[in-house]
Amino acid sequence: MFFFPPDRGVEAMQLFRDLPSQLPDxxxxxxxxxxxxxxxxxxxxxxxTYGYFIQLETVGPTPSSPPPPRSCGSTRLRSSWWSRCATSTSSR
Structure with missing residues (x-):
């Protein structure tokens, strides 16, 4: 789970818009x-304090594919947004 304080809300919503196309199915x-x-x-x-939270979750592998690495989504999130985010609370 990643936290964005209120003044970073635009960045949080841009991430929410842009990241899904780069995540596994x-x-x-x-x-x-x-x-x-x-x-x-x-x-x-x-x-x-009020803020925005972004959470990544694996919803389960398909029978024909192995599960993705636990870090695949959070690695992308960190590499693109970490420096612009005031803080992060990662549960993974």
Whole structure:
């Protein structure tokens, strides 16, 4: 899961628009806005702050193909957007 603070919302939505065409067929991308929870993986300065979240999930391999590497979507996300994102909370 990747977090974009409110001032990076345009970048989050551009990523949500552009990334799916580069993901394997069995990987989904989900974007949502919410208030960051008070949990250990959220940096203190973003706890209880509204922002945008991008989540990548494998939805299951087809019977004829092996599952993609766990990092294939997040690697693309990091290489293209990491330097422009204020912070990231990766669950993978």
């Amino acid at each position: 069995d990987m989904a991308i989900i974007a949502f806005g919410m208030r960051a929870p008070d949990t250990p993986f959220v940096p203190d300065e973003y706890k209880h």
